[in-house]
Amino acid sequence: MSSSRMIIPGESPSGSPTSPKSGTSSAAAAPAVALSMDTAPVSSERSSAPSVIRDFLRGRGSGNVADKSFAAIMLLCACSIFAIVLFILFILVARSKLTLAQFGLTFFSTSAWDPVSGNFGALPFIYGTLMTSLLALLMAVPLALGVAVFVTELCPRQLRAPISFLTELLAAIPSVVYGLWAVFVLVPIMRDQLGPALARYFGWTQLFGGANFGMGLLTASMILAIMILPIISSLTRDIMRAVPDSQREAVLALGATRWEMIRTGVLRNSRIGIVGAVMLGLGRALGETMAVTMVIGNHPSISRSLFAPANTLASVIAGEFSEATDDTYLSALIEIGLALFLVTIVVNAVARLMVWAVTRGAPARSI
Amino acid sequence: MSTQPIQASITRRPLRVSATNRMLRTGINRFVTGLAVLATLLVLAPLFAILLYLIYKGASSLNLAFFTHNPAPVGEPGGGMANSIVGSGIILALASFMGVPVGICAGLYLAEFGRGKLLGDAVRFTADVLNGVPSIVMGISVYSLIVMRERHFSAFAGGVALAIMMVPTITRTTEEMLLQVPMSVREAALGLGVSKWRTALSVSLRTASPGIITGCMLAFARVAGETAPLLFTAFGNQFWSFALTQPIAALPLQIFVYAISPYDEWHRLAWAGALVLIGLIMASVTLVRIFAGRGTVRGGRS
Numbered sequence: 001m002s003s004s005r006m007i008i009p010g011e012s013p014s015g016s017p018t019s020p021k022s023g024t025s026s027a028a029a030a031p032a033v034a035l036s037m038d039t040a041p042v043s044s045e046r047s048s049a050p051s052v053i054r055d056f057l058r059g060r061g062s063g064n065v066a067d068k069s070f071a072a073i074m075l076l077c078a079c080s081i082f083a084i085v086l087f088i089l090f091i092l093v094a095r096s097k098l099t100l101a102q103f104g105l106t107f108f109s110t111s112a113w114d115p116v117s118g119n120f121g122a123l124p125f126i127y128g129t130l131m132t133s134l135l136a137l138l139m140a141v142p143l144a145l146g147v148a149v150f151v152t153e154l155c156p157r158q159l160r161a162p163i164s165f166l167t168e169l170l171a172a173i174p175s176v177v178y179g180l181w182a183v184f185v186l187v188p189i190m191r192d193q194l195g196p197a198l199a200r201y202f203g204w205t206q207l208f209g210g211a212n213f214g215m216g217l218l219t220a221s222m223i224l225a226i227m228i229l230p231i232i233s234s235l236t237r238d239i240m241r242a243v244p245d246s247q248r249e250a251v252l253a254l255g256a257t258r259w260e261m262i263r264t265g266v267l268r269n270s271r272i273g274i275v276g277a278v279m280l281g282l283g284r285a286l287g288e289t290m291a292v293t294m295v296i297g298n299h300p301s302i303s304r305s306l307f308a309p310a311n312t313l314a315s316v317i318a319g320e321f322s323e324a325t326d327d328t329y330l331s332a333l334i335e336i337g338l339a340l341f342l343v344t345i346v347v348n349a350v351a352r353l354m355v356w357a358v359t360r361g362a363p364a365r366s367i
Numbered sequence: 368m369s370t371q372p373i374q375a376s377i378t379r380r381p382l383r384v385s386a387t388n389r390m391l392r393t394g395i396n397r398f399v400t401g402l403a404v405l406a407t408l409l410v411l412a413p414l415f416a417i418l419l420y421l422i423y424k425g426a427s428s429l430n431l432a433f434f435t436h437n438p439a440p441v442g443e444p445g446g447g448m449a450n451s452i453v454g455s456g457i458i459l460a461l462a463s464f465m466g467v468p469v470g471i472c473a474g475l476y477l478a479e480f481g482r483g484k485l486l487g488d489a490v491r492f493t494a495d496v497l498n499g500v501p502s503i504v505m506g507i508s509v510y511s512l513i514v515m516r517e518r519h520f521s522a523f524a525g526g527v528a529l530a531i532m533m534v535p536t537i538t539r540t541t542e543e544m545l546l547q548v549p550m551s552v553r554e555a556a557l558g559l560g561v562s563k564w565r566t567a568l569s570v571s572l573r574t575a576s577p578g579i580i581t582g583c584m585l586a587f588a589r590v591a592g593e594t595a596p597l598l599f600t601a602f603g604n605q606f607w608s609f610a611l612t613q614p615i616a617a618l619p620l621q622i623f624v625y626a627i628s629p630y631d632e633w634h635r636l637a638w639a640g641a642l643v644l645i646g647l648i649m650a651s652v653t654l655v656r657i658f659a660g661r662g663t664v665r666g667g668r669s
Binding site for chain 1: 402409411416417421468469470473475477490499502505508511512535589591592598626637641644645648649
């Protein structure tokens with residue numbers, strides 16, 4: 001390594017045979033080293049004095065080959081992430097060729113889902129996915145923002161860590177356990193108490209008509225909302241923390257109340273990041289499988305009522321994949337997976353860019 | 368003293384005008400504060416509801432047979448999930464064996480070699496995006512790649528699916544932990560003539576190892592509860608199976624199957640299984656907290 005040698009300013013132009021050839025990056029580093037080593041009288045006795053370190057280093061060779069190959073292995077591992085994405089894309093396209101060729105784009109605009117006669121249209125699942133995700137966002141976003149505002153701006157310092165920990169605990173619960181809880185607790189509540197009440201008071205919107213079995217769009221959205229809450233709130237918290245304190249102090253010094261400070265000083269500055277956090281929550285909601293499969297009722301229909309059973313892109317794969325015996329059926333399900341993959345990639349990419357735009361320059365803090 | 372009356376006249380008039388305004392503003396302030404508190408309570412409510420109900424239902428149906436017996440046929444009482452617990456262990460060990468080294472190496476690249484490079488940014492971005500890809504997509508991709516070719520479900524395929532899910536998480540946490548290692552520590556090693564790869568392994572990685580272990584445990588905890596990628600890869604099994612080329616039981620899969628079944632006895636077992644699963648995950652998260660408390664070498668303010 002070049003940095004192990006010392007270069008004396010006086011003899012540097014001609015008398016240092018070591019610096020340029022030992023590595024490409026050393027040229028830029030050499031002057032800095034030379035400056036800091038102004039007073040060191042080491043170079044004259046470099047070749048003569050016995051040194052354990054030098055012997056050790058000489059015994060090990062330059063290490064250049066080892067360095068290069070190590071870097072190459074690390075690079076290979078890093079590139080494996082690209083490989084994974086490309087492999088998923090490739091294999092999904094390859095296995096859904098059958099329906100891609102047979103239906104083309106009409107696959108996503110027709111609502112016939114009839115495996116027996118070989119007719120496949122994914123519209124009901126797209127509708128189900130969009131409806132459940134949007135309803136979940138509608139419920140989760142205000143709550144998540146409330147939690148984030150409370151934790152970063154309002155709550156006493158001692159409560160901050162426990163509340164953050166508890167909300168993150170929500171994220172650690174596996175989705176199948178959410179599903180289990182939803183099946184045995186949320187579904188009966190929906191069927192016996194909440195559902196009839198909604199039908200009585202909001203029946204005029206016609207969103208709550210029809211038979212209510214407890215399983216349906218609304219129940220799935222509620223469990224989804226609970227599941228995406230911790231993601232949105234913890235990201236929003238990070239983003240709001242990235243707003244500098246001087247900003248808050250400035251607004252407060254102008255005589256604002258605390259809420260006005262939060263609104264004009266914090267929320268307005270971090271709105272791009274918050275939108276990004278919401279979109280990350282949306283990405284999670286779009287692809288959530290197990291809990292939704294267990295409570296949505298699994299029926300490919302488009303109905304105005306929120307009580308009606310439906311199906312999402314992810315839940316139809318989970319529910320029907322093991323029944324898919326003929327090639328077209330399997331190919332249709334894999335094409336749904338492909339659509340899900342592409343949509344979530346786009347949503348996540350946009351969301352990440354938004355979150356990065358806000359938090360990148362901020363100093364990393366850990367509370 | 369001549370300035371005093373002027374000041375008073377300046378300040379008093381706006382005050383009187385804004386009295387209602389100020390009341391309105393403080394009122395809104397209080398209202399929004401109340402809303403934020405309410406939101407926090409509303410968020411914590413389902414957490415406690417889920418955990419308490421789970422403990423109540425799970426603890427009452429948990430017994431020794433759960434850990435020592437295999438699933439019983441319908442109608443027979445008793446039975447347990449011994450094979451599922453062992454099966455989950457096998458799949459997770461496989462996944463960690465494949466996913467952890469790749470994830471750590473990729474994180475090492477990002478922190479030690481890829482700083483400020485376009486490729487580094489691209490890898491980081493792709494890892495973040497891959498993190499958000501639904502687990503069911505991983506499931507059907509691995510199904511298409513391995514299961515369709517081999518013509519049978521296998522524990523190995525389940526391990527691959529979970530490993531793919533672990534890689535991006537571990538990569539990102541490893542990178543973040545390595546970035547916390549002060550540059551001066553690296554410079555000290557390089558200054559002693561240690562080669563770069565040795566510095567990365569014995570100095571940077573060593574220093575950041577508590578944080579990296581934390582990251583690995585978090586990734587482990589995350590995939591331990593995944594069901595969707597195992598549905599079409601590990602598939603599940605009612606009996607003991609230790610072969611990597613055979614379908615294998617897994618705890619989340621078994622919970623799913625029992626939860627949607629119509630039998631009370633199986634529901635009971637599902638609750639017990641969920642409690643055990645949560646217990647395992649919480650245990651690893653708590654371990655993580657202990658490790659994280661030890662912390663990495665901080666400083667940089669030399």
